[in-house]
Amino acid sequence: MLFSSVSFLYYFLPIVLITYLIVPNKLKNLVLFLSSLFFYFWGEPIYSLLMVGSALSGYLHGLLVEKLKNTKYAKVPLISALLISLGLLCFFKYSNFFLENINAFFRSDFALLKLSLPIGISFYTLQVISYVIDVYRGDAKVQTNFLSFATYVSLFPQLLAGPIVRYRTVQEEIDHRTHSMEDMALGVKRFLRGLFKKCILANTLALLAKTLQTEAELSVLSLWMISIAFTLQIYFDFSGYSDMAIGLGRFFGFHFMENFDFPYLSKSISEFWRRWHISLGTWFRDYIYIPLGGNRVSFPKWFRNILVVWFLTGFWHGASWNFIFWGLYFALFLLLEKLFLGKWLSRLPAFFCHIYVLFFINISFVLFNQDTLGAFGSFLKGMFGGASLPLTNAYTLYYVRSYLVLLLLSVFFATPGIYKLTALLQRNKVLANIYSWARLLVYPAILILVTASLVNGSFNPFLYFRF
Amino acid sequence: MSNKTAKIQQFLLVAGFLGILVGFLVANLFTPDQTISKSERRKLKTMPQFSTENLFSGQYFSEFEDYAMDQFVLRDSLRTVNAYMKYALLFQKDNNDIYVVNNRLYKMEYPLNEQAVDKAMEAYRKLIQNYFADTKAKIYYGVIPDKNYYAADSYGYLSLDYDLLYEKVQSQMKDYTYIELRDLLTREDYYYTDLHWDQQAILPVANRILETLQTGSALSFEDFSTVSLPNFRGSYYGQAALLVPQDTLTYFTNDIIENLTVYDYETRKEIPVYDASAVTGVDGYNVFLGGPKALLEIRNSNAKSDRQLVIIRDSFSSSLAPLLCTEYSSVILIDLRYLATDYIKNLIELEEDCDVLFLHNTLILNQYGIFK
Numbered sequence: 001m002l003f004s005s006v007s008f009l010y011y012f013l014p015i016v017l018i019t020y021l022i023v024p025n026k027l028k029n030l031v032l033f034l035s036s037l038f039f040y041f042w043g044e045p046i047y048s049l050l051m052v053g054s055a056l057s058g059y060l061h062g063l064l065v066e067k068l069k070n071t072k073y074a075k076v077p078l079i080s081a082l083l084i085s086l087g088l089l090c091f092f093k094y095s096n097f098f099l100e101n102i103n104a105f106f107r108s109d110f111a112l113l114k115l116s117l118p119i120g121i122s123f124y125t126l127q128v129i130s131y132v133i134d135v136y137r138g139d140a141k142v143q144t145n146f147l148s149f150a151t152y153v154s155l156f157p158q159l160l161a162g163p164i165v166r167y168r169t170v171q172e173e174i175d176h177r178t179h180s181m182e183d184m185a186l187g188v189k190r191f192l193r194g195l196f197k198k199c200i201l202a203n204t205l206a207l208l209a210k211t212l213q214t215e216a217e218l219s220v221l222s223l224w225m226i227s228i229a230f231t232l233q234i235y236f237d238f239s240g241y242s243d244m245a246i247g248l249g250r251f252f253g254f255h256f257m258e259n260f261d262f263p264y265l266s267k268s269i270s271e272f273w274r275r276w277h278i279s280l281g282t283w284f285r286d287y288i289y290i291p292l293g294g295n296r297v298s299f300p301k302w303f304r305n306i307l308v309v310w311f312l313t314g315f316w317h318g319a320s321w322n323f324i325f326w327g328l329y330f331a332l333f334l335l336l337e338k339l340f341l342g343k344w345l346s347r348l349p350a351f352f353c354h355i356y357v358l359f360f361i362n363i364s365f366v367l368f369n370q371d372t373l374g375a376f377g378s379f380l381k382g383m384f385g386g387a388s389l390p391l392t393n394a395y396t397l398y399y400v401r402s403y404l405v406l407l408l409l410s411v412f413f414a415t416p417g418i419y420k421l422t423a424l425l426q427r428n429k430v431l432a433n434i435y436s437w438a439r440l441l442v443y444p445a446i447l448i449l450v451t452a453s454l455v456n457g458s459f460n461p462f463l464y465f466r467f
Numbered sequence: 468m469s470n471k472t473a474k475i476q477q478f479l480l481v482a483g484f485l486g487i488l489v490g491f492l493v494a495n496l497f498t499p500d501q502t503i504s505k506s507e508r509r510k511l512k513t514m515p516q517f518s519t520e521n522l523f524s525g526q527y528f529s530e531f532e533d534y535a536m537d538q539f540v541l542r543d544s545l546r547t548v549n550a551y552m553k554y555a556l557l558f559q560k561d562n563n564d565i566y567v568v569n570n571r572l573y574k575m576e577y578p579l580n581e582q583a584v585d586k587a588m589e590a591y592r593k594l595i596q597n598y599f600a601d602t603k604a605k606i607y608y609g610v611i612p613d614k615n616y617y618a619a620d621s622y623g624y625l626s627l628d629y630d631l632l633y634e635k636v637q638s639q640m641k642d643y644t645y646i647e648l649r650d651l652l653t654r655e656d657y658y659y660t661d662l663h664w665d666q667q668a669i670l671p672v673a674n675r676i677l678e679t680l681q682t683g684s685a686l687s688f689e690d691f692s693t694v695s696l697p698n699f700r701g702s703y704y705g706q707a708a709l710l711v712p713q714d715t716l717t718y719f720t721n722d723i724i725e726n727l728t729v730y731d732y733e734t735r736k737e738i739p740v741y742d743a744s745a746v747t748g749v750d751g752y753n754v755f756l757g758g759p760k761a762l763l764e765i766r767n768s769n770a771k772s773d774r775q776l777v778i779i780r781d782s783f784s785s786s787l788a789p790l791l792c793t794e795y796s797s798v799i800l801i802d803l804r805y806l807a808t809d810y811i812k813n814l815i816e817l818e819e820d821c822d823v824l825f826l827h828n829t830l831i832l833n834q835y836g837i838f839k
Contacts, residue, residue, distance in 0.1 A: 006535040007528070010495060014488035045523045185477035188484045204557070216578070395577070398625050402560040409557070436476060444483050451491070452548035455539045456708075 001042040002160075003244045004199050006454050012039065020252065029151045029174070032252065036154040040120070043160075047118035050088065054121075055153035057084050058128035059146050062135045066142035074136065081132040089125045092118055097319035120160045122316060124153050126283055131167040133287060140168035148174045157248035161241040163259035163279035170254055177253035187251030189439075192446045194243025197236040199450040201410050205233035208403045217395040223383045225400055231365045232410045235264065238277065257282075264361070264414045267353035268345055269333040272361060280316070284309050306331050317368070322376065326367045333360065494540040501538065505749050506546070506705025512537040546708040554709070565707040566624055571659045572703035572711065573618050576830055577625035579632055583835035588639040590838040591825055594779065594808045598817055604777075607679060608825035609646035610636055610832065611783050614662060617654035632829060640825070646679050648672055658714045661701020662830065663752055666786040667693070667717050673790040680776070680822050682794035691719035696746040696754065716746055716754055723769055724789050732762040732814050740765070740789050755785035761805035762814055765789070770796035775821040779803060781831045795822075803838035804831075 001008045016035040023031055041048045061081035068074045096112045103110055131152075134140035143149040152174050158165050209229040212222045242259035249256045263275035273281050292305045307328070314327020337345070345353050363380070370376040381387045412418070426432045501511050515521065515530035522528075539545065553559040560566060564575045591608070599606060610633060619626030637645055656668035664672075674685050699716035718741050731738050738757045745753040756763060765788060775797045778784050781804070788798055797818075801811060811817075831837055 001528070005532055006539060007532045010488060010491045010539075011535065014485065014492045017485060018489065042528045043525070045525055181474060181477045181481060184481045188481055192484075200552075395625060398560070398623070401623075403557075405556075405558040436472075440476060440479050440483065443480060444487060447484065447487055448545075448548060449552055451539075452545040452552065455536055455542050455545045456549040457536055 001039050003241065004195065004203070004450075004454065006451075007042070008039075009195075009451070009454070012042075017251070028252075029147055032156075033147055033151045033154060036151070036156040036159060039156040040154065040159060044119050047121075050092075050118055051120070051124060051154060052150065054085065054088060054124060054128055055150040056146070057081065058131055058153060059143065059149040061132050062142050062149070063144070065132055065136045069136070069138075078132060078136045082129060085125050085129050085132075089121060091115075092121055094315075094319045123162050123164055124159065126164050126280075127153055127167065130164075130283060130287060134166065134168050140166075140171055143167070143171070143174070145175070155249070155254075157252070157254075158245040158256060161238065161245070162277070163242050163245060163256055164283050165249075165254075165256050165279070166283075169257060173254050179253045183253060184251050187247045187249070189443060190247030190250060191244050192247070192443050192450075194240040194245075194247060195450045196446045197240030197243060197413070199240075199453050201406070201413060202233045202236035202240055203453070204403070204406055205229045205236065205410060208399060208406070209233060211399055212396065214395070217393060218382065219390045219392045219396045220382065220385055221392040221400070222396040223379060223389070225396065227362050227366045227369075227379075227383065229403075229407070230369050231264075231362050232407070232414060234365060234368070235260070235414060236410065262414065262416055264358060265354070265416075266357045267350055268337055268342060269330060269357060269360065270337050270342065272357055273330065273334070280313070284313055288312060303335065306335055310334070320371070321373060322367055322370060325373065326364060329364055329367065491540065495535070495538070498538075498540045503749065504537070504542075504705075505700075506543055506708065508702065508705070508749055543705075543708065547710065550708040560624065562708070563706060565703055566622070567707060567709060567711060568618065568622050570711045571618075571654065571657075572661075572701070572707050572709075573615050573622075573624070573654075574613075574662065574703060574706075575619065575625050576613060576615055576627055576833060579627040579629075580833050580835055581631070581635065583833050583837075584632055584635045585639070586835055587827070587832045587838060588636065590803055590808065591640065591779070594803070594811075595823075597808055598811070599823060603820040604817075604823050605680075605821075606643040606823045606825070607646055607676075608636070608640050608643055609648050609676070611664070611826065611828035612649050612652065613829045614654060614657040616649070616829065617652065617657075627829060627833060629829065632832065636832070643825075644679060646676055646824075648675070651675060658699070658701045658716070660699070660704035660707075660711065660714050661752060662703060662828075663701070663783060663786065665717070666719055666755070666790075669787055670790070673787060676787075676791060676824065677794065680794075680824070682774075684771075684793050686790060686793075691721050691724075693717050693719060694741070694743070696743055696751075699746050699751040701751065714751075716751060718754065718786070719790065723767065723793055726767075726769055727789065727792055728766045728768075729756060730764045730766065731757065731760055732764070733760060738763075752782060752785070755782075756788065756800070758782070758785070759802065759805065760800070761802050762811070763800040764815065765792055765798040765800070767792045767796050767798070770794065772796065775799065775818040777801065777817055777821050777823045779823070779825045779827075781827050783828050784826055787826075805839070807839040 001012060003009070012035070016031070019035075020028060020031050037048060037052070040051055044051075058081065061077045061084075064077035065074070065081070068077060092115055095115065099110045099112055102108055131140060131143075131149075135142050143152070152165070152167055152170060155165070206229075209226045212218075212226045212229070239260035246256045246258070257279055259277060259279050261275040261278065263272050266272035266275055289305055289309045292308060293301055294305065295302050297305065310327040310331035311324060312327070313330070314323045314325065317323040317326065333341075345356065366379055366383070367376045370379055378387065382389050385391075422435065425435045500513060502513075503509065504511050512530070512534040514534055515527055517527060521530075536542075550562045553562045554567075561575060566573050566575065595606060598604075612629065615624070615626050616629055618624065633649075651671040652664065652668070657664050670686050670688065677684055677686070695715050695717040697713070697715050699714040701714060704711070704713070720741070724740055727740050729738050729740055730736075740756065741754055742757060743754060745751065745758070750758055752758065756765075759782060770792070771794055774795050776791060776795045777799045778788060778791075779801050780788075781802065784800060788800055792798055799815060799817065799821075806814075
């Protein structure tokens with residue numbers, strides 16, 4: 001079930017929120033677990049068992065790790081947990097990628113598996129792994145109650161698209177969280193901001209990119225606009241989902257980590273990755289990069305560590321060479337920035353640093369958005385005038401004009417501009433008072449606009465109507 | 468801001484949020500489902516059938532989402548909110564390809580589908596070959612420009628390559644007589660909220676056709692009285708979802724028209740030339756000759772001759788045909804969208820020396836494979 005759907009917003013969510021509010025505290029986890037199971041079952045009926053199985057595996061391995069801690073067998077359950085979790089992830093997500101490459105390399109003819117990717121497996125696998133490792137390291141307490149642990153793994157607000165919540169950050173809140181009107185109000189605001197980003201900005205940007213992708217109407221300008229629209233879309237899509245997750249979590253009394261911090265304001269690629277999908281970046285840092293030695297090793301090993309981490313980061317995003325090269329693309333920039341580019345950039349005016357980041361991030365998302373390396377090459381060639389496309393055409397100009405305000409608004413909302421504006425208002429007592437009440441109208445208005453946009457999703461006119 | 472005020476605001480925000488969610492949930496659960504959407508002219512989804520197979524394949528939930536969107540309470544009003552968000556907040560130039568200038572709704576049709584035009588001409592040729600190849604029938608053709616033809620350029624919207632479209636039609640029908648219509652119309656000659664032309668504005672079109680067909684008659688306003696039907700919401704009205712004024716549908720009538728009989732070969736029943744009650748129905752334009760019909764015959768017992776006119780047509784001819792009847796004892800209307808060429812002979816016998824008029828609007832010719 002998607003957050004941006006009528007079924008979620010107007011059937012599932014009100015029932016869950018009201019039930020959650022009226023049941024006594026001791027039943028709240030049960031409500032969350034059952035609703036999360038139903039939420040998952042809605043999108044992946046069969047794979048619900050896989051998700052519960054994965055949670056059970058994490059739970060049992062956590063208990064074993066705790067039991068065998070400080071013995072010579074301590075690593076056995078840890079390795080077993082990793083093998084099972086990564087095995088399931090590899091099987092469901094990467095089997096066909098490996099088979100395709102084996103077939104291509106050895107000219108073999110292994111049949112591909114008829115598997116669909118279980119939604120959210122990339123997220124909940126990392127959560128389960130981090131839990132077992134944290135228990136092994138002593139960074140998290142073992143959870144002895146399966147319901148509590150399964151609630152953590154399956155928690156529907158963050159199940160499908162993160163943020164990747166570490167068990168240790170919510171271990172207290174799983175069993176002993178408090179609920180306050182302030183938290184609920186903050187949660188509602190955050191959820192609605194996310195909904196606005198996803199349904200109004202991201203979805204409309206996606207429509208622009210799709211419209212401009214019309215083969216017969218491509219131009220150099222349209223390719224640039226597609227890439228810019230996609231760069232903005234992916235940010236609002238992803239950060240919108242994170243906002244919704246963080247907001248719903250807050251409503252239920254959880255404090256999830258922040259996942260995006262205005263990444264397009266970065267002045268270097270390294271900074272970009274400190275602001276983009278923070279929960280993933282810190283996961284790879286804490287569970288791959290640092291265990292490999294981080295940067296406190298010889299240059300060749302550090303070089304290897306960077307390559308490994310960014311290879312895996314790319315591969316985590318999807319089972320295709322495009323994603324692997326996308327990860328390695330960032331590895332290249334991070335290496336260059338660490339070696340010399342960072343120093344150069346620090347001497348440049350901020351404007352040029354922003355241009356540098358936005359340009360290369362934009363190119364990276366072209367790679368991310370294409371199915372094959374060949375398609376990426378063709379797209380890039382077209383962007384830089386090498387595909388004999390016209391500079392622009394009537395079709396491109398029409399849609400650029402039509403979506404211009406959306407693009408400008410999107411750029412504005414990709415910066416903290418709105419927060420700066422409201423901070424300005426807060427300086428004046430009267431304006432601050434008006435603003436605080438006006439917000440009570442703005443948020444319901446956002447909900448109505450989003451609803452209007454969702455309901456319009458089924459618009460499907462028939463010019464000639466014959467029963 | 469005091470702590471108390473902050474708490475009141477927090478409460479109001481949460482209560483408002485939950486109130487909207489629960490309010491719509493309850494309203495959706497207790498409002499009876501609708502069967503059709505008048506604004507989109509389609510059947511709405513109904514509650515999906517539950518079965519274990521549907522449930523575990525995920526199909527049930529997918530169908531439920533479609534159902535939930537279709538049956539959402541205040542759906543049309545919410546579509547209006549969405550339309551204004553696009554026009555007034557995001558300043559988008561169109562919404563679902565519909566644009567509005569001075570309360571007049573237009574639909575962008577773009578690009579020209581050359582294969583569709585070729586395919587349509589193929590259907591024309593097939594019909595001519597099957598029915599009129601070795602007869603004395605005189606064949607004429609014309610192309611009705613859609614409303615966008617008169618608006619797109621001046622208002623900065625996309626449109627078909629009309630020159631190419633007309634050139635393609637004329638080059639493939641060069642053996643027959645072409646009737647130019649573009650110079651006879653303006654954008655004001657079409658309804659505000661509909662794609663069709665207003666019958667009041669097409670006397671020049673009717674006259675040029677009558678003249679080209681050598682009927683020897685010409686029509687003027689004085690020949691008719693008019694009947695006006697308010698509250699006509701054209702097909703673009705629902706699609707646009709904007710609060711624009713409704714149209715008034717006015718039709719011409721006189722003794723000749725009132726004495727015409729219209730036979731519907733599909734239902735094998737007579738139908739009225741004008742059905743005023745249809746104006747507030749799903750498609751108000753169905754006032755004219757009962758709307759989309761595969762095969763109609765208009766019989767005129769007061770005709771000045773025994774001539775027969777066969778019009779291979781779309782809905783634009785529904786309002787035009789009654790005006791052409793004066794000189795013809797029989798006007799056959801064939802809509803190839805609903806009737807296959809090969810099947811026509813099973814239903815009706817066409818006169819050897821009839822006049823044949825191919826008349827479609829550009830929107831139809833631009834849809835690939837629309838003819839059976």
